[in-house]
Amino acid sequence: MTKINNQDENQEAQTPLQRVICLLHKYKLVEGFVNLQEKPDQALTQSPVQKQNLAELQCLLDKLHPADIAYVLEALPLEDRLLIWNMVKAEHDGEVLLEASDAIRETLITDMGNTELVAAAEQLDADEIADLAPDLPQDVLEDVLWALPITEREQLRAAMSFPEDAVGALMDFDVITIREDVRLEVVLRYLRRLDELPDHTDQLFVVDRDEHLKGVLLVSRLLVSDPETQVAAVMTKEMVKLHPNDNAQQATYAFERYDLVSASVVDVDDKLLGRVTVNAVIDFIREKAENEALNLAGLSEEEDLFAPVLKSVKNRWFWLAVNLVTAFIASRVIGVFEDSIEKLVALAALMPIIAGIGGNSGNQTITMIVRALALGQINTDSAWKLIAKELGVSAVNGLMWGGIVGLFTFIIYQNASLGLVMTAAMILNLLLAALLGVLIPLTLSKCGRDPAIGSSVMITAVTDSGGFFIFLGLATIFLL
Amino acid sequence: MTKINNQDENQEAQTPLQRVICLLHKYKLVEGFVNLQEKPDQALTQSPVQKQNLAELQCLLDKLHPADIAYVLEALPLEDRLLIWNMVKAEHDGEVLLEASDAIRETLITDMGNTELVAAAEQLDADEIADLAPDLPQDVLEDVLWALPITEREQLRAAMSFPEDAVGALMDFDVITIREDVRLEVVLRYLRRLDELPDHTDQLFVVDRDEHLKGVLLVSRLLVSDPETQVAAVMTKEMVKLHPNDNAQQATYAFERYDLVSASVVDVDDKLLGRVTVNAVIDFIREKAENEALNLAGLSEEEDLFAPVLKSVKNRWFWLAVNLVTAFIASRVIGVFEDSIEKLVALAALMPIIAGIGGNSGNQTITMIVRALALGQINTDSAWKLIAKELGVSAVNGLMWGGIVGLFTFIIYQNASLGLVMTAAMILNLLLAALLGVLIPLTLSKCGRDPAIGSSVMITAVTDSGGFFIFLGLATIFLL
Structure with missing residues (x-):
């Protein structure tokens, strides 16, 4: 998990958006009535006070979570949005693009060069690149494909092949697999050799030699069980298995009803393909609800608040x-x-x-x-x-x-x-x-x-x- | 986590609802055209075939997850709904009531006696009883309050005091707390002494002697770190802290943006009160979206599909x-x-x-x-x-x-x-x-x-x- 804002560190109880807007104002309005159209590339003529405001803004942006940056960008008129976007660290570009809504993402991508886009995409996992793919220029997408290691390239191809409302489109590939004939102690040692666990790892997937899913070992079971027990003895065989072509809407109902954090995705032969996590499900639910509200009101799709x-x-x-x-x-x-x-x-x-x-x-x-x-x-x-x-x-x-x-x-x-x-x-x-x-x-x-x-x-x-x-x-x- | 339907065990690929309806039909229509108004209390005159169908139905219901039972009940006309409701095991009553939507819950509660209701409520946690409370008769609620141990009674009173759209209403009290000056090995041994971890335990809360929140230890960090390390060395100090009077809608945005599974709830002095988990957030998002759609269409509240x-x-x-x-x-x-x-x-x-x-x-x-x-x-x-x-x-x-x-x-x-x-x-x-x-x-x-x-x-x-x-x-x- 990336950095999260500690809400207490902000004594004025302002939202990130309010802080950015406040700094933007200070930057633009310093020294009386400066022309509001002023662009950052006129920075050469900036006063020391302006430079300081800009530095403060940069410092704030560097600390913000990519999702917060995306939110701030969404709330800003186009001109301010691009000013801020150009100040975002390149290493956050990919994640911000991922978090931004479709209409906003388009305005940001239009503003970027091809090399920048390739660099941004390469920071992401295969399933995340697949989410961006429809908005990327064709040549950027091809560059990204060729730059990927072969497994990830295959994963990206697979992820891109599913329609938007299929489980396959929600799936990621961050699964930890174990065998059923080992002791929990071995599992614990295996995990300790990893630098970190994938987000939302609430269960490990128990597979056989051919990657067929045999069961799941809940992390909560792993923690309360005797390390000398075998995986087979504590794993759960009754679990939700999704198929990549299942309707995503139905999968969200499974998450809601059974209070899941993650669920396995298997093919027709019960071979483990990946998993769906609750954060992808929440995004899907929200997007679906919003699209319905938009359609009911007679809007074809989500619209940038400040669209031309x-x-x-x-x-x-x-x-x-x-x-x-x-x-x-x-x-x-x-x-x-x-x-x-x-x-x-x-x-x-x-x-x-x-x-x-x-x-x-x-x-x-x-x-x-x-x-x-x-x-x-x-x-x-x-x-x-x-x-x-x-x-x-x-x-x-x-x-x-x-x-x-x-x-x-x-x-x-x-x-x-x-x-x-x-x-x-x-x-x-x-x-x-x-x-x-x-x-x-x-x-x-x-x-x-x-x-x-x-x-x-x-x-x-x-x-x-x-x-x-x-x-x-x-x-x-x-x-x- | 309670029982989950293994989708593979059901070869006919029927949903739970379809299976229940199919068995209900068989039960009611056996031996030609039996009067559709037949009630279960006429069971004395049932034929052996009918008894067998009823047993099969009972067996199916016993295996269903409470959320699935609630879903099935919602889709059935009132008469069939009450027939099935009376067949649900008493020990599942509380959870089914919790999962059912408001309009359906009302029809189910009307059908239950006070002692049954008290028994059902007592199976639940304090925060869950608080969710049911507005629908329970006043005397049932008082009986439940007096039957609870003192800590839970206080929790229930606290949970009931928050308005529906405050974080406090989403909060539960299933937190595991640890101290910062112990080694991870001690934490692991402490967890092993528990029978099971609360659902959605993705982090342990690090508190001092007075329950002030110092940080959180992510379970994923716990698993990959050396057991000899101290909690203080691997705990996260930057975290989302919610307050019980915060707007619940804002809290859901935090879950969405930061991809949370759970978040701490603290009072003004930073004392840990409880936590909010992602399943409560999903339910809130869904309910909110539905209520908006209903209001837009001119319905005051959710309506039982088969309401009189x-x-x-x-x-x-x-x-x-x-x-x-x-x-x-x-x-x-x-x-x-x-x-x-x-x-x-x-x-x-x-x-x-x-x-x-x-x-x-x-x-x-x-x-x-x-x-x-x-x-x-x-x-x-x-x-x-x-x-x-x-x-x-x-x-x-x-x-x-x-x-x-x-x-x-x-x-x-x-x-x-x-x-x-x-x-x-x-x-x-x-x-x-x-x-x-x-x-x-x-x-x-x-x-x-x-x-x-x-x-x-x-x-x-x-x-x-x-x-x-x-x-x-x-x-x-x-x-x-």
């Missing part, structure tokens, strides 16, 4: 376009009923209420179902029960909110039949929302697509167009 | 009511312009497009800002930069999509000025969305409220009412 305007536009255009298409369709549905609206203009003011509540209710249902699908908790039996339940909830909500809306309409417009049409339209649109709120994610999932992506947009489209159609249709039939 | 209809209605009414209020307001904004709509009915068909795209764009901005706020990456300086950037994105999007929408309007309605009004309204509403998309979460956060809750509803309300007002207002001024 056009880059942001590119990241956001897709879901805006989808939204525009559904809005056009809803608009045409209303267009069909323009005659009715002309005769009874109150319809125009009332129709967004029906559509809005329908969308909200549909999204409530969708969220429940998507979560249950992700956990694998829905089968054919329960699907029918769920539809029945959601229709029941919608019927109750429809009567309740529909009643209120109907009353409101009656009071405002002094028109009882208009109120009844509102109530009926609300009930019908909520029932539609419930039915499709269950069916849309189930269908997407049956077709092998991720129900978390796009379900929300689809249900809103249905409840908008459907709501307008139901309400204006009922009004045309019963009121005109 | 009225219970679901209760969980969902709040956000529907909020939505209804904002829809009413938007409806009244339209109502103001009824004369204009009567004169130019196309306005009614076009206005939802302006409101819809504005809402979508506003939510994109909100999502970016809420995430950056959660990470503490926004300060006064960057706030202005962000507003400028978001306004820029909106201007580009407004010109682009507004242009398309204007063209579409011109083609459909053969009315150039109507098209221009659409374009102008789109640009203005997107600018409004950008401005408030930054200001709403920043203001909520300044007022000490969680910007993740309610921001999305507020921005949609603004872009709906605002969009209608801008579009209908412009139309009234320029077209009529």
Whole structure:
């Protein structure tokens, strides 16, 4: 484990970010109003005070954990970010790149020369290089591949071959293997000959001559057992074995349920390939949750907070376009009923209420179902029960909110039949929302697509167009 | 660590859930069409085949990890859930309750007698009982408190005193402490006298006579170091120290950044109180992410998939009511312009497009800002930069999509000025969305409220009412 900030050493209780920003300000604003655009390569003209501030900043950066540096870089506007990035020690470059989020990593890599990039990548393990690989220029990647020892090169090739959501992409190769026929005392002596253990070593892997996994020796068992015992006597045979092509999401559930720190990864013949550790799992969980939140809000991918305007536009255009298409369709549905609206203009003011509540209710249902699908908790039996339940909830909500809306309409417009049409339209649109709120994610999932992506947009489209159609249709039939 | 399912032992590659459901079906459907409402207390009339199926089910349940049992219970409709719950071994009750999600736990606890509950709670550690406490009946909790040894009772009282989002609520008390002036060999002998180490023991805590934390001895250091060395020579003094009143969210970031397995919790005098382990952190991250997703979709809290209809209605009414209020307001904004709509009915068909795209764009901005706020990456300086950037994105999007929408309007309605009004309204509403998309979460956060809750509803309300007002207002001024 690398250096960790002792929180007590910082008496002002400032976060690393606040300290960096404070020093940056001091550096840039010294001697009255200095031009904010000043660049570090103008250092020749710097005053002694500025030089001292810069030295203080350098000293702070040298002490920061790479993850903290990545965090600070992420929070800084592009110009300041590159100033700080150029001050980071070259030996930390690789780890900072690894810790930075995709959008930030891109801006940092763009700023680096090829030799710098190769040097940075070479500081990392094979599985870590594989994480960076998609963002590296092709020629850098080839240089790195050739510079690696043959085993690591093979590992890197293997790690790069797995899709992002497979266990193989989370796997690392830092496993300590032992044989089952030795005494614990021998294991302890073997460990003592190592300089350090890989991070997150909570278990040693017991393998036979052909690397087949026989069991695991928990470090906690090793520590409490008599050194004269044989490994075979204290090793655990019941353990979680992952396969590199398993779904990574399922593996994270195993970590959560069984409170794992690490788990073995084996091939079809039970040969040990590597392991997955809990820190990779946490990163995966966080990234997955964030991506879902971003997609729900209509962002295609994570966005640099200070991305140039056009880059942001590119990241956001897709879901805006989808939204525009559904809005056009809803608009045409209303267009069909323009005659009715002309005769009874109150319809125009009332129709967004029906559509809005329908969308909200549909999204409530969708969220429940998507979560249950992700956990694998829905089968054919329960699907029918769920539809029945959601229709029941919608019927109750429809009567309740529909009643209120109907009353409101009656009071405002002094028109009882208009109120009844509102109530009926609300009930019908909520029932539609419930039915499709269950069916849309189930269908997407049956077709092998991720129900978390796009379900929300689809249900809103249905409840908008459907709501307008139901309400204006009922009004045309019963009121005109 | 408790029992873990060996995935290989199950040749049919079924999940625990699938196996339980399959056995449940066999049990219930044996001998043709047996009444599905059959209850386990009618067991007296069971056929030998049914008894055998029941025994097989019992055998499967006995082998399952408590977390798997909780998962299976969650996926079953209420009736089946209680049937299975009554078959779970009493000694697993406590752990299953702990693993189950809040909504499911409630249904299980309702089904248990007070003595059963006390027995279940007594199997758990103080920090685990504290997690269950809010769901336990008051008299059960008191019985449990009195049955505990004095140290644990104090721990339980302490653990219960922290709010859910404080580090204290994640803390456990399973720490192994050592002194700095002993040799590692003594530490190893001391550990060997224990039956087992607490889960997730990756470090031993070095304290002085008054329990002040001096450093930590990493187990991995212990294993690779010469047993003759003193603890003081190999212990780490730079470590993460949490305080029980720290924000739990910030602590999870420390685990993520520094790849921790456990971290110490100390009081203001640096006295060791307990530790936080990575499994508690994972549960917290997952729960937090889920709650955010639920709130965004308009659900107040996690809902049992098979909750009774009225219970679901209760969980969902709040956000529907909020939505209804904002829809009413938007409806009244339209109502103001009824004369204009009567004169130019196309306005009614076009206005939802302006409101819809504005809402979508506003939510994109909100999502970016809420995430950056959660990470503490926004300060006064960057706030202005962000507003400028978001306004820029909106201007580009407004010109682009507004242009398309204007063209579409011109083609459909053969009315150039109507098209221009659409374009102008789109640009203005997107600018409004950008401005408030930054200001709403920043203001909520300044007022000490969680910007993740309610921001999305507020921005949609603004872009709906605002969009209608801008579009209908412009139309009234320029077209009529």
